[in-house]
Amino acid sequence: MENIAAPLLLILFVRRQIERGHSVRSGLELFIANSQSEWVLEVRMWLMRRDQGATNEKILSQMTSQRQILLSVLEKGLAGQSVLPLLIQLQDDFVEACEAQIQQHVQSLPFKLMIPLFLFIFPAFLILLLGPLLL
Amino acid sequence: MSMTFFMISLIGFAIAHRILLIFVPTSKKNFVRRFIGAFFIGLTLIFFRKISSLIFILGIFLFTQLFLSVVFEKLRQKEFEKWIFALIDEVILHLRTNKSMKASIEAALTSIKKEEIRKEFEKIYANSLNIQNKVTKKEPLKPQNIFAELYELDQLRFSTLEQVILYRKHLKLIYTLRHKSGQAAFQARIQAMILLFIFIFLSLAMVFFFGWNRLETFFVTACLPMTLGLILVFRMGSWFKWKI
Numbered sequence: 165m166e167n168i169a170a171p172l173l174l175i176l177f178v179r180r181q182i183e184r185g186h187s188v189r190s191g192l193e194l195f196i197a198n199s200q201s202e203w204v205l206e207v208r209m210w211l212m213r214r215d216q217g218a219t220n221e222k223i224l225s226q227m228t229s230q231r232q233i234l235l236s237v238l239e240k241g242l243a244g245q246s247v248l249p250l251l252i253q254l255q256d257d258f259v260e261a262c263e264a265q266i267q268q269h270v271q272s273l274p275f276k277l278m279i280p281l282f283l284f285i286f287p288a289f290l291i292l293l294l295g296p297l298l299l
Numbered sequence: 300m301s302m303t304f305f306m307i308s309l310i311g312f313a314i315a316h317r318i319l320l321i322f323v324p325t326s327k328k329n330f331v332r333r334f335i336g337a338f339f340i341g342l343t344l345i346f347f348r349k350i351s352s353l354i355f356i357l358g359i360f361l362f363t364q365l366f367l368s369v370v371f372e373k374l375r376q377k378e379f380e381k382w383i384f385a386l387i388d389e390v391i392l393h394l395r396t397n398k399s400m401k402a403s404i405e406a407a408l409t410s411i412k413k414e415e416i417r418k419e420f421e422k423i424y425a426n427s428l429n430i431q432n433k434v435t436k437k438e439p440l441k442p443q444n445i446f447a448e449l450y451e452l453d454q455l456r457f458s459t460l461e462q463v464i465l466y467r468k469h470l471k472l473i474y475t476l477r478h479k480s481g482q483a484a485f486q487a488r489i490q491a492m493i494l495l496f497i498f499i500f501l502s503l504a505m506v507f508f509f510g511w512n513r514l515e516t517f518f519v520t521a522c523l524p525m526t527l528g529l530i531l532v533f534r535m536g537s538w539f540k541w542k543i
Contacts, residue, residue: 167477169541176469183465184455230543259472261543263479269539270483276535277487284528285494288521292501295517296509 170201171234172258178238179251188241203231210235214242230258310357314340336360355519359526380440380474382416387467390449394460400453404446439473480539487536491529498525 168176177198178191196208206223213220224232234254241247339360389407390400398406408424411417420442427446438444452462498521505514 167480168473169543171543172476176473180466180469184452184462185457228543258543259476262476262541265542266479266482270486273483273486273536277490277532280528280531280535284524284531288498288523288525288528289501291517291521291524292498292505292514295520296505296513299513 169258169262170199170203171231172255172262173199173201174207174234174238175251175255175258178241179248179255182241182248182251188238188247192238192242207235214239230261310354313361314357355522359522376441378416379419379442382411382413382420383440383442383445384467384471384474386411386420387445387463387470391460391463391467394463400449400459404449439470440477445470483539484536487532491532494532495525495529 174192174195177195178188181191181194182188192207192211196204196211206227210220210223213223220235224235227235237247237250237254240250340357386407389410390403393403393406394400404424408417408421411420423442424446427443427450448466449463452466453459455462502514502518505518
């Protein structure tokens, strides 16, 4: 599992850099250099196209609404606006969303675990228990 | 046929190599691990007479060796994570008394009560002082990255203490989120461990009732779906795609 959702990790990187007195861009670059998530490629593309002055609508349309909002906030930050309070607010919302998703996963896991249990582990026990008796 | 003999002799060579490695003076931990390994191989050679069973069991053993090294590394990292917050708290305390960052870190290191952890941290700290040992920030909770970050914070123009407090908050959030997302995986792993123990005890009971010779084929056959099932249970806990 990616331990932390990629958008939340991006917020953490950018927030950290702003708090240290660096720019939003340095936070984005740090995220691109350090995150192992697949979303990095999209963020890199988004940043590159933004720097070239091209539109990012196509890339953004493929993302979830939360990611779109985050990138629009970062866009403002790259333009020189103060985004730290917004990022803190977004971080709290994202943490809540992540916790809800984890809870959902924990609840559905016992049912999903039935599959390997019935397909592999149960037959293994049957072979071990009934095999010597049938021989 | 000659290929089979060649393969078996290769396995034999690998086993002999591993056994001989015991006598190479290394750390105490490695010596114990290798001794247990050699003991297990010895037991396997005594009990499993069929070549197919022997290859199968030794295959599982070698696979477990690879798997265990990853597990040990993760456990070590988790142990570090437990202590890292205590260390940063101590650093903050010393910084409040107007000590420099270097003096605060060194004082904080001496305050760690568990000797093993203290020694490891001191080693990592000494390494992180070396400029040539560049660290990556891919793993924010690794001690070497934390020492490097603390040094970087010391270079900043504004309040170091405030920055360290913010950094601690940042790390705590990462730690809490990781801990929560690891809950599901932990649940699945516990289930897999319980199933494994039941399987082992059941196998022992069956050996007791029917004898090894009658059970050997069934045991080896049952091991395959069991291993597959356990791997799946282990993996399913962490199969998770973020929707945000």
